[in-house]
Amino acid sequence: MNQARRGSVLNFTKMHGLGNDFVVVDAISQPFRLSTETIRELGNRNFGIGFDQLLVVEPPGLPDVDFRYRIFNSDGSEVEQCGNGARCFARFVRDQRLTNKKIIRVQTAKGVIELRVGKGGLITVDMGVPEMNPPAIPFAADRRKEVYTVEVAGQTVELTALSMGNPHGVLLVDDVDTAPVTELGPRLENHPRFPARANIGFLQILDRSHIRLRVFERGAGETLACGSGACAAVVAGRLRGLLDARVDVELRGGHLVVEWQGEGSPVMMEGTATSVFEGQVRLAGEAQPRRRKSPGKNARQGDGKPAQNRQQRSRQTAASRR
Numbered sequence: 001m002n003q004a005r006r007g008s009v010l011n012f013t014k015m016h017g018l019g020n021d022f023v024v025v026d027a028i029s030q031p032f033r034l035s036t037e038t039i040r041e042l043g044n045r046n047f048g049i050g051f052d053q054l055l056v057v058e059p060p061g062l063p064d065v066d067f068r069y070r071i072f073n074s075d076g077s078e079v080e081q082c083g084n085g086a087r088c089f090a091r092f093v094r095d096q097r098l099t100n101k102k103i104i105r106v107q108t109a110k111g112v113i114e115l116r117v118g119k120g121g122l123i124t125v126d127m128g129v130p131e132m133n134p135p136a137i138p139f140a141a142d143r144r145k146e147v148y149t150v151e152v153a154g155q156t157v158e159l160t161a162l163s164m165g166n167p168h169g170v171l172l173v174d175d176v177d178t179a180p181v182t183e184l185g186p187r188l189e190n191h192p193r194f195p196a197r198a199n200i201g202f203l204q205i206l207d208r209s210h211i212r213l214r215v216f217e218r219g220a221g222e223t224l225a226c227g228s229g230a231c232a233a234v235v236a237g238r239l240r241g242l243l244d245a246r247v248d249v250e251l252r253g254g255h256l257v258v259e260w261q262g263e264g265s266p267v268m269m270e271g272t273a274t275s276v277f278e279g280q281v282r283l284a285g286e287a288q289p290r291r292r293k294s295p296g297k298n299a300r301q302g303d304g305k306p307a308q309n310r311q312q313r314s315r316q317t318a319a320s321r322r
């Protein structure tokens, strides 16, 4: 990847999948290399642009693959999989005329996934085959079980652990609205039995083909939706014999349809992808003007330091920002 000169301007597109929001960067036609610290700054909803994840589009690194895409949580950690991000990725590369294909193969840190652009803005993602063997999740356990008991916050909880390319723990709850997401989410995200941390799903089963779900995401906190979390929840429900193959998943930001035929099969996820606005951000390190201009010209962070990044949003649609 080319090194973006400090103080240079980065073009980006703000997108979301059911309110799980992303900054998407084309690193094919512009130089891009950001430090973890700069990614964190850009992800900050007060001092930066704000996002749950940053998605970076790169040229393919493998034959018979169209693109490579890298995924960074707002805490700066790079991860293997992002379901909502994959749909936004497919919309982005077509909107930006980087491809006109309707079936797009993309390499992630997890492997290669296939995206299909359908009618009415619906995009289907083959999220790959879920992995339940503890070492591959990774999850500390002496053998594979459908339900593990985990000691956390002075209590014993039951969860299903699996990988969708990224690690997930899924708990059954009676009602997502009263689920202990803020109490248990961060503690389980960082639990020692998840050595790479984990995304924690709180699953309410309405019937065999309808569920409600909230997800406390690794490296981002609770999001309005988590695509890989929706897939993990359906797999967990199926492993427990509680769900049919095709499930409507109601998340706080909207609905996904997830289908899994069972062990050894890939999980298919279908949903929308929304583009909100395009913008430019001037990366840290630009020469700050010496004399004070009007406040808008030389925004200052709360600690009195010159703002690290100034952004000029070139166009904002009517969609309200979360």
Ligand SMILES: N[C@H](CCC[C@H](N)C(=O)O)C(=O)O
Residues within 6 Å of the ligand: 020, 052, 053, 073, 079, 080, 081, 082, 083, 084, 085, 166, 167, 199, 217, 218, 219, 220, 223, 225, 226, 227, 228, 229
């Ligand atoms: N927080 C996740 C990455 C983003 C996943 C989520 N946004 C999705 O739609 O799958 C992780 O650290 O594995």
